[in-house]
Amino acid sequence: MNYDVLIIGCGVTGASCAYTLAQHRLRIGILEASNDVANGTTKANSAIVHAGYDPEPGTKMARLNVRGTARMGELCKRLDVPYANIGSFVLSLSEQDDAHVKALYERGLANGVPGLRVLSGEEARAMDPGISPELRCALWAPSAGIVNPWELCLALAETAVRNGAELHLSTPVTAIEREDGLWKLRTPKGEFRAPYVLNCAGVAADRIAALVGDESFRIQPTKGEYFLLDKSEGHRVEHVIFQCPSELGKGVLVTPTVHGNLLVGPNAQRTTADDTSNTAAGLAFVRASALRSVPGINFRDNIRNFAGVRANSDCEDFIIRESEAAPGFIHFAGIRSPGLSAAPAFGEEALALLRAAGLKAEKKENYIDSRRRIRFHELSDAEKNEMIRKDPRWGRVICRCETVTEGEIAEALHSPIPPVSVNGVKRRVGAGMGRCQGGFCGPRVQEIVARELGLDPTQVLMDWEGTWVLCGETKGGAKA
Amino acid sequence: MTYHELVVIGGGPAGLAAALAAWEKGVRDILILERDKEAGGILNQCIHNGFGLHRFKEELTGPEYAGRFIELVKQTDVQIRVDTMVLDLSEDRVLHTVSPQHGYEAIQAGAVVLAMGCRERTRGAISIPGARCSGIFTAGAAQRFMNMEGYMVGRRVVILGSGDIGLIMARRMTLEGAKVLACVELMPYSGGLTRNIVQCLNDFDIPLYLSHTVTDVRGKDRLEQVVVSKVDEKRNPIPGTEMVFDCDTLLLSVGLLPENELSRQAGIAIDPRTNGPVVWENRECSIPGVFACGNVLHVHDLVDYVSLESEAAGRAAADYLHGLRSEGEEISLKNGNGVGYTVPQRFHRGAESLEIFFRVRNIYHNAAIRVLDGENQIARFKREHMAPGEMENIKLPKVLLDRIRSDALTVEIEQAPVGGGVPDAPQVKG
Numbered sequence: 001m002n003y004d005v006l007i008i009g010c011g012v013t014g015a016s017c018a019y020t021l022a023q024h025r026l027r028i029g030i031l032e033a034s035n036d037v038a039n040g041t042t043k044a045n046s047a048i049v050h051a052g053y054d055p056e057p058g059t060k061m062a063r064l065n066v067r068g069t070a071r072m073g074e075l076c077k078r079l080d081v082p083y084a085n086i087g088s089f090v091l092s093l094s095e096q097d098d099a100h101v102k103a104l105y106e107r108g109l110a111n112g113v114p115g116l117r118v119l120s121g122e123e124a125r126a127m128d129p130g131i132s133p134e135l136r137c138a139l140w141a142p143s144a145g146i147v148n149p150w151e152l153c154l155a156l157a158e159t160a161v162r163n164g165a166e167l168h169l170s171t172p173v174t175a176i177e178r179e180d181g182l183w184k185l186r187t188p189k190g191e192f193r194a195p196y197v198l199n200c201a202g203v204a205a206d207r208i209a210a211l212v213g214d215e216s217f218r219i220q221p222t223k224g225e226y227f228l229l230d231k232s233e234g235h236r237v238e239h240v241i242f243q244c245p246s247e248l249g250k251g252v253l254v255t256p257t258v259h260g261n262l263l264v265g266p267n268a269q270r271t272t273a274d275d276t277s278n279t280a281a282g283l284a285f286v287r288a289s290a291l292r293s294v295p296g297i298n299f300r301d302n303i304r305n306f307a308g309v310r311a312n313s314d315c316e317d318f319i320i321r322e323s324e325a326a327p328g329f330i331h332f333a334g335i336r337s338p339g340l341s342a343a344p345a346f347g348e349e350a351l352a353l354l355r356a357a358g359l360k361a362e363k364k365e366n367y368i369d370s371r372r373r374i375r376f377h378e379l380s381d382a383e384k385n386e387m388i389r390k391d392p393r394w395g396r397v398i399c400r401c402e403t404v405t406e407g408e409i410a411e412a413l414h415s416p417i418p419p420v421s422v423n424g425v426k427r428r429v430g431a432g433m434g435r436c437q438g439g440f441c442g443p444r445v446q447e448i449v450a451r452e453l454g455l456d457p458t459q460v461l462m463d464w465e466g467t468w469v470l471c472g473e474t475k476g477g478a479k480a
Numbered sequence: 481m482t483y484h485e486l487v488v489i490g491g492g493p494a495g496l497a498a499a500l501a502a503w504e505k506g507v508r509d510i511l512i513l514e515r516d517k518e519a520g521g522i523l524n525q526c527i528h529n530g531f532g533l534h535r536f537k538e539e540l541t542g543p544e545y546a547g548r549f550i551e552l553v554k555q556t557d558v559q560i561r562v563d564t565m566v567l568d569l570s571e572d573r574v575l576h577t578v579s580p581q582h583g584y585e586a587i588q589a590g591a592v593v594l595a596m597g598c599r600e601r602t603r604g605a606i607s608i609p610g611a612r613c614s615g616i617f618t619a620g621a622a623q624r625f626m627n628m629e630g631y632m633v634g635r636r637v638v639i640l641g642s643g644d645i646g647l648i649m650a651r652r653m654t655l656e657g658a659k660v661l662a663c664v665e666l667m668p669y670s671g672g673l674t675r676n677i678v679q680c681l682n683d684f685d686i687p688l689y690l691s692h693t694v695t696d697v698r699g700k701d702r703l704e705q706v707v708v709s710k711v712d713e714k715r716n717p718i719p720g721t722e723m724v725f726d727c728d729t730l731l732l733s734v735g736l737l738p739e740n741e742l743s744r745q746a747g748i749a750i751d752p753r754t755n756g757p758v759v760w761e762n763r764e765c766s767i768p769g770v771f772a773c774g775n776v777l778h779v780h781d782l783v784d785y786v787s788l789e790s791e792a793a794g795r796a797a798a799d800y801l802h803g804l805r806s807e808g809e810e811i812s813l814k815n816g817n818g819v820g821y822t823v824p825q826r827f828h829r830g831a832e833s834l835e836i837f838f839r840v841r842n843i844y845h846n847a848a849i850r851v852l853d854g855e856n857q858i859a860r861f862k863r864e865h866m867a868p869g870e871m872e873n874i875k876l877p878k879v880l881l882d883r884i885r886s887d888a889l890t891v892e893i894e895q896a897p898v899g900g901g902v903p904d905a906p907q908v909k910g
Contacts, residue, residue, distance in 0.1 A: 227607075228604070232744075274700065276611070276612045277609070277610050277611040277612065277697075277698075278607075278609045278610060279609050280609045280695065280717075282609075283607055283609060300605075302604050302605060302607060303602065303604040303605065304602075304603075304604035305603075305604055305607050305609075306612060307612070377567075381576075381584050381586075384578065384583070384584040385583040385584045388578070388580065388583040388584065389583060392580035392581070393580065394580075395563075395578050395579050395580035395581070395582075395583055395584075396563055396579070396580045397515065397565035397567075397578060400515060400565060401741075403565070403567060405578075435599070436599045436600070436602065437602040437603070437604055438621070439599060439600050439602060439618045439620060439621045440599065440621075442621055443621060443624045443625050443628075443629055446625075446629075447629065457629070457631060458631065461614070462614035463614065464701065465701070466700070466701025466702060467613065467614035467701050467702060468614060468615075468701075468702055469614055469615075469633070470625065470631040470632060470633060471632050471633070471634060471635060471728075472631070472632045473630055473631055473632065474626055474630050474631065474632055474656050475656060475657070476630055477630050478629060478630035478631060479628070479629060479630050
């Protein structure tokens with residue numbers, strides 16, 4: 001299959017590039033190794049939109065962070081992605097921290113971060129009484145926020161697909177060759193050719209680069225572990241609460257999520273690209289650290305732990321450039337924090353790099369640039385009734401914790417990028433995200449996925465390939 | 481907005497029994513709202529026997545036990561509306577409901593019975609470390625897959641938690657051809673019935689590891705290994721005691737939590753000891769006209785007791801609708817030494833009689849339950865054996881109640897426990 005541009009990886013980086021490129025007269029192909037989009041770092045991170053005071057001034061990180069964050073609100077509104085501009089605090093809990101807060105303030109000013117202020121402990125605690133009384137002062141960044149990272153990725157990818165980009169799931173790139181001025185990408189699903197390739201492969205970006213003989217950087221996968229607490233703890237704080245780095249580590253954050261839960265984490269542990277396991281020691285560290293900033297967190301209301309792997313690299317900055325070893329082969333690698341915040345600026349960056357490499361890209365006259373997802377629990381009473389009248393499945397609540405109806409699940413299963421697993425459904429509509437963690441709705445979602453996609457229930461996976469749920473029928477057999 | 485005299489939230493054993501009792505007391509406009517496709521609640525997936533020994537003096541399966549009540553309801557004009565979810569309950573007893581048949585609907589209730597039951601604690605609730613692989617189920621979810629949908633969830637199984645659901649699933653999976661490698665219990669004693677230890681583990685040579693827990697879960701895609709470690713008296717894993725089991729499935733039977741999100745929304749006072757509403761002797765909550773019964777109130781051991789309690793709540797709701805209010809000065813009930821909680825948490829001076837339900841925090845042999853009025857013992861009940869897995873109850877007659885002088889009774893255990901430790905959450909039996 002021939003394309004103008006092939007994108008390797010459909011996390012939020014690849015999806016953002018695809019979204020912008022698909023607005024142009026280009027044949028875009030996206031090759032994703034997993035069976036769903038957003039299935040790596042994008043689905044397991046802090047879900048924070050950073051204000052932009054962390055990166056060193058003058059870096060790509062600083063520039064793209066501030067630009068991405070500035071665009072996030074408008075983009076999320078247009079594509080119907082849950083986002084809230086709640087602002088963030090960096091806490092000073094020691095004399096050493098005071099200096100750090102001051103340094104971040106200065107760096108933020110240099111990076112052009114809007115609205116930064118250093119507040120006294122009393123001022124900050126008046127705004128967020130959940131913060132520790134040990135607070136000395138805090139950096140207030142009103143442009144920071146929270147977002148649903150996997151839905152941002154999905155929305156960008158869906159919009160790209162609706163504008164003609166072709167997404168190939170379960171299509172890992174195994175070899176790359178140069179042939180007649182084109183890059184030939186081999187996959188188990190066949191060969192794909194294009195003059196230009198974007199390497200957005202996340203934790204595998206160095207492996208992909210090596211396939212074209214580029215060994216100029218190394219990914220250093222770094223795991224971060226989290227607690228996700230019940231909505232009963234969702235208002236423990238009302239802002240993103242960061243700590244200063246200390247001898248204990250980089251510091252963990254405490255934040256509400258766009259879904260109304262409380263998220264606590266991460267630690268940082270060098271690991272392998274596929275290690276998303278939690279450790280007792282890691283979780284104990286996260287818990288103890290978080291209690292320093294927000295002493296009231298009730299960890300008894302924890303509903304899930306997870307670990308995400310950051311695509312850190314041996315370079316200080318994002319690796320966003322054309323490969324020196326391979327013409328037309330452009331890296332978006334080492335996209336660690338603040339990668340999610342910077343993502344809205346990636347598409348434009350990709351376009352500029354592709355044009356510099358010789359791509360002719362003409363903007364389409366008409367393209368889709370909006371998206372709407374109906375969330376039953378957000379509808380008014382009258383709208384709820386209207387939906388149920390049209391399709392009674394909208395009146396059947398499948399996930400009781402998050403109030404997700406069968407109508408929403410069925411709609412997701414027939415969307416531009418349909419999920420193929422129980423967790424794929426969860427990422428699209430929230431079924432199973434609540435306090436019972438799918439204990440009640442899991443079997444029913446399994447049944448609906450099978451029915452809507454024409455699969456046997458034993459074929460429906462929990463998530464990625466190999467995560468089987470059911471291994472056969474009981475002696476009495478499946479119900480008719 | 482439509483009006484119904486009595487709305488019962490939940491069509492499981494508690495809701496069915498409460499509705500029937502209210503009907504028998506003359507309430508004629510009763511609506512049961514059930515979120516699943518049929519009435520019966522969790523009993524529908526409990527296809528093993530052992531239900532109803534107290535209530536019907538015979539051994540029934542879960543669906544049979546539920547069926548008895550459903551049949552009785554069918555002989556009345558009590559309406560059961562299935563596939564119906566209550567989204568919101570207000571302080572003035574307005575329920576917002578949604579269903580495929582009736583759409584979004586607001587219902588004003590004269591009185592409400594809360595009978596939403598409980599849910600299982602999950603992996604997250606106890607922060608089991610390890611991989612994010614598939615193959616980890618709560619025992620109840622696995623039970624639903626097997627008994628209601630007809631699918632196997634795995635072939636080589638480890639079970640964490642020795643409460644009765646875990647024990648029952650050990651037998652069930654073995655009978656279906658799976659190999660159950662171990663049942664692992666954090667506490668130094670099982671939370672299950674002795675008969676279930678014998679019939680579900682011993683009869684199938686399944687080892688029970690007391691004072692052990694799961695300390696790691698391994699598997700890239702599907703579960704491949706579970707690591708089990710011994711724990712010390714403080715329930716911390718002891719390094720060097722790790723055992724590795726090659727398995728594809730881990731079932732969790734690590735406790736149940738009453739589902740009180742609606743109750744909290746309505747502003748009903750919740751007891752942190754039970755995670756259920758604070759109730760008076762007639763199971764009335766802190767909001768007048770709202771009653772609670774069954775596992776939403778406190779996690780029961782036997783469904784027979786759920787039925788009894790729910791009938792009392794149903795009768796009280798009928799009294800309320802008929803204008804009969806229980807009144808009098810408040811006397812509170814406190815849990816003293818060795819007692820985890822009490823239901824009810826308070827009662828009115830002048831009550832006709834009082835039955836107090838509670839769980840002990842430990843295993844006791846030849847001990848006694850004491851009831852104190854201030855400092856003075858007013859009653860003492862001998863017990864040969866008490867365990868956290870079993871609900872205890874004592875009954876105080878009117879003559880005793882009339883002699884109470886202070887404004888608080890304390891229920892406590894007289895003797896030191898055998899062994900040590902306190903379970904995090906009780907398990908249901910069945």
